[in-house]
């Protein structure tokens with residue numbers, strides 16, 4: 101036979117009771133032995149009863165609540181019972197409501213609520229729901245018996261949390277069942293009775309306990325807990341959207357997981373079932389076809405590294421330290437006995453092997469009392485300075501990864517701490533028992549949601565890892581990146597297990613945020629209709645405040661302003677991807693600071709597109725350097741704009757029009773003077789030289805300009821274009837000269853002997869840079885290893901598509917870390 105327990109939501113309305121009946125009909129059809137059905141009070145009723153009792157004790161009226169209670173039960177009776185059966189049900193229920201009213205009246209008169217009376221008040225919840233459901237069930241099943249559990253579950257008189265007399269209880273339950281083998285028993289959950297026939301209650305999770313007691317007494321084949329969620333999940337689904345239901349768990353794992361937070365079952369109540377190895381199945385009344393979770397002792401081997409992550413979102417820690425406890429046997433015994441005497445529950449303990457300090461966690465409401473009693477107990481040690489004063493830290497949380505598979509598996513704690521560290525979550529204390537199925541860490545409460553999501557992503561790699569991107573700049577590159585992300589998101593999920601959510605966007609006018617991800621179909625409308633005006637400081641503050649896991653800041657601007665915040669962003673453990681070259685080509689000190697700060701905080705700083713757009717130039721150089729090679733010389737064409745101009749400034753073409761075309765094609769910087777003046781090229785050479793190990797400054801780069809004086813001095817972009825027309829002869833002369841000699845114009849950068857030069861050259865067909873087209877860049881690295889023939893990278897080095905793709909590639913590389 102099976103025990104089926106239905107929780108408050110499962111008996112909370114006429115509709116859910118109808119579902120309950122369907123579930124029961126299936127059970128009766130498929131199983132020869134009649135089930136035992138344990139019921140909770142209708143959802144919310146226990147709390148309502150408790151508050152009515154409190155109100156009465158405080159002299160407040162309770163009639164309205166009583167009427168509400170009656171209404172809820174009567175409404176169900178009217179909806180589900182045939183008219184001729186309604187009156188007997190109303191009468192039975194009314195008797196109870198009258199008793200309840202009398203009881204509350206007594207409390208009101210005496211202004212006193214004892215634990216005993218409170219238990220009695222609360223018992224009306226289960227009694228009424230069970231009477232009601234059993235009456236309805238009697239219309240559908242032949243033999244139905246209402247059982248008041250107070251008659252068979254016998255306890256001591258510790259009202260509120262009574263202790264069960266197991267032997268007697270089992271005997272009474274067995275006898276009851278023997279005598280009613282052909283009947284479906286409908287049993288009140290949560291309540292019991294003492295020897296004197298008074299009602300007691302079983303404490304937290306009491307109805308589950310009732311089910312476990314019946315299951316154990318009757319050696320049930322299975323105990324089903326019908327609730328309103330799809331079984332036990334890998335984490336609290338309110339905080340971790342990707343949490344999923346577990347199909348199987350061991351008892352130990354269930355205990356560990358649901359100890360914190362998870363309200364599905366309260367594991368101590370399962371002990372009777374656990375001792376008899378009875379499987380417990382958690383099912384969802386509102387989705388009965390879903391398999392749910394089975395808790396059993398003989399679970400199949402699982403491929404999951406952990407079963408789940410549990411958490412408590414509000415705890416305090418107390419830290420006691422001093423020489424007085426070093427090597428002193430009995431010290432912790434004294435401390436913890438004291439706390440036990442005071443009924444202060446210790447949630448977690450850690451002690452370093454130096455024995456110089458003990459840290460333990462308690463609930464916030466116990467904190468002050470714990471401090472007081474410890475200071476009293478250890479007064480002498482404190483006076484003699486053998487102990488320091490107790491340090492209390494509040495607003496903390498516990499996160500624990502749980503699973504028996506962690507046993508003997510190296511790398512589990514590494515994975516946990518990597519995920520926490522990379523997301524800037526500081527670990528205040530750690531506890532792992534030698535059983536190895538639980539690693540608990542204490543962190544700041546405000547980091548809990550971020551930490552849970554990051555750790556969930558790290559362990560459940562079969563799910564997608566979510567990156568949260570905050571993007572600055574919606575121009576050429578920014579908007580192309582959004583289009584690429586949007587078009588490629590399904591592929592990314594499927595092949596790389598990565599999901600990119602754009603959680604914030606700003607341009608110079610507006611900014612918008614959404615922690616669930618801004619739609620990349622409608623981002624333009626979202627930003628336009630956003631109530632927030634752009635404010636870079638605010639944007640960054642909000643990004644930090646949202647505290648999302650796997651967070652990255654993407655700078656797609658050409659502005660010096662975001663650069664000022666990079667260091668601060670790294671310090672908040674947020675990675676940076678940038679196509680903006682201004683940061684890395686500022687002072688050498690600033691360049692170093694970015695690199696060092698990112699490394700110190702365990703986050704990434706990726707800037708592949710700073711040189712040659714999407715071409716793999718920065719990464720190639722990084723690989724050379726990291727593998728111990730040494731750069732002897734770099735020769736390169738790194739201005740896509742100038743490359744395009746020289747490749748198209750031929751025959752009758754005029755210089756002005758070719759520059760305009762380069763801008764229209766998206767090759768130029770927002771201000772094309774940056775390209776033509778050689779400044780953009782200078783920035784790239786400086787970044788390369790620095791990455792190659794040279795501590796250079798801008799002043800160390802020698803630039804030969806391609807522009808005449810008038811164009812160089814132009815005060816605006818418009819004036820600049822005007823000078824390109826007036827100075828046409830200057831450009832035509834250059835072109836004619838090259839063409840006459842059978843050569844082409846090339847703007848070439850060189851790094852050699854610690855010196856960087858950028859010069860305008862005319863090269864013939866024997867030169868390796870002769871054959872270029874479009875916006876091609878080319879770079880040749882001569883190194884200790886690539887000495888005879890240099891390593892060459894060549895291809896289009898400007899344009900929105902290739903640049904955005906380079907930023908995208910940085911993002912994917914980041915996702916892999």
Ligand SMILES: NC(=O)C1=CN([C@@H]2O[C@H](COP(=O)(O)OP(=O)(O)OC[C@H]3O[C@@H](n4cnc5c(N)ncnc54)[C@H](O)[C@@H]3O)[C@@H](O)[C@H]2O)C=CC1
Pocket residue numbers: 572573574575576577578606607608609634636656657658659661662679680681709710712713740766767768769770897898899900903
């Ligand atoms: N075009 C290309 O081929 C390549 C461009 N890049 C770099 O890409 C970056 C962006 O270039 P484009 O998209 O062409 O520029 P753009 O002028 O089209 O767009 C810049 C965007 O940044 C925004 N912005 C500027 N200052 C801002 C601030 N303080 N706060 C918020 N938003 C701000 C603007 O509103 C605009 O949306 C530049 O740094 C450029 O050097 C890098 C490699 C290749």
Ligand SMILES: N[C@@H](CC=O)C(=O)O
Pocket residue numbers: 709710711712713738739740741742767768769775780897898899
């Ligand atoms: N404006 C740049 C674009 C790449 O950084 C260029 O022309 O090379």
Ligand code: NA
Pocket residue numbers: 708709710711712713714715716717718906
């Ligand atoms: Na590149």
